[in-house]
Amino acid sequence: MSVGLRAVQWNRDKLVYDGILVVCVALYLAGYLLIAWRSEPPKALPDAIDLWIRATGSCAFLMLTVILSIGPLARLDRRFLRLLYNRRHFGVLTFLVALVHFGFLLDWYVVQNALPNFAAELVKWPDYAKFIGFPFKVLGLAALLILFLLASTSHDFWLMFLTPRVWKFLHMALYGAYGLVVLHVALGHMQDERSPLVPLFLIAGFGTVALLHLLAGWRERKADHAVAPTGRWLTVGPPAAIPDKGARIVAIPGGERIAVFRDGNQIAAVTNLCAHQNGPLGEGRIIDGCITCPWHGYQYRLADGCAPPPFTEKLATFRVRLERGLIEVDPTPLPPGTPAAIVVA
């Protein structure tokens, strides 16, 4: 939950998460450089810089692969929700590693007094018509630009300013950036490097991410099928079919999902979209009497969908009723924060 604007909202969990990330990045870079240095010691300074370029580049690719796997993994298995909690810091760190990769690339040209060549490569227009020989650095630069845009708008201020809906669309640009990175490596490093490890690394990474997204999307599709309406009301099922302190999710025909929660004998329906990042509230739990979003722990009272004071977020609620032993929901949303919970015997 948020109240007021702070640069970064640190807490113990985030510090531990970020600490582990930084240690993993440092270990990866140290391990890569140690192995590469021993197997083929650099003969000159540009060779040493080249090792750094490859170490940071492969590290950024690996980080992007992990980041993009977290979302679908969390949809497929709740245990991965812990990784989703601080994914934005993960993204910002990835941008920084990619920026260092770019910095070493510029340094590689500088130490050879050849910096203008970099610009010349980018404006060698006939190469843009080639496939092999395409200026692959442009693909990397475009990906870096997208990562910069996403890192700079990752703060909750931008989330509120743009609205969660627009913000989420903007941050889906990461998929495009990942595709650009894969092609950047395929048309660049993979053309020089004959080791089968490079294509294997690339195909395994991208293949895993694509497969996870396709699998999660396919499974999600079933949940979007609307339940059969009885008149204007949607049938949810008997109260016992809703897990205690949990929810059952129903879909409005052609509309958004509704999360129907039960806390003992109290039942309430709210939008399935968390007011923070549109997280799936119905996959969360009721903790301390409040609906708790599984993504970042934002909380709302079951009775009226309002965040407890001093927080101000509100959810749209829906009328519920018990009819012939079945819970039914009116799919017309009530204004956010309207009390609509019922008590069943």
Place this chain on the structure above:
Amino acid sequence: MTRKHRALHRIVWPILALAVVLGVVLALWLRPPPEPGQTRAVPQEHVA
């Protein structure tokens, strides 16, 4: 995620996967054979 996000997701990923896999396979298929003693250097035609 909203219904529109999910719908976009379901459109984007198959297209992206197909395009990238095609790109990588072509890049592997068409890459030139290695030259003996090949090292990475600034292209000579660009050296100032």
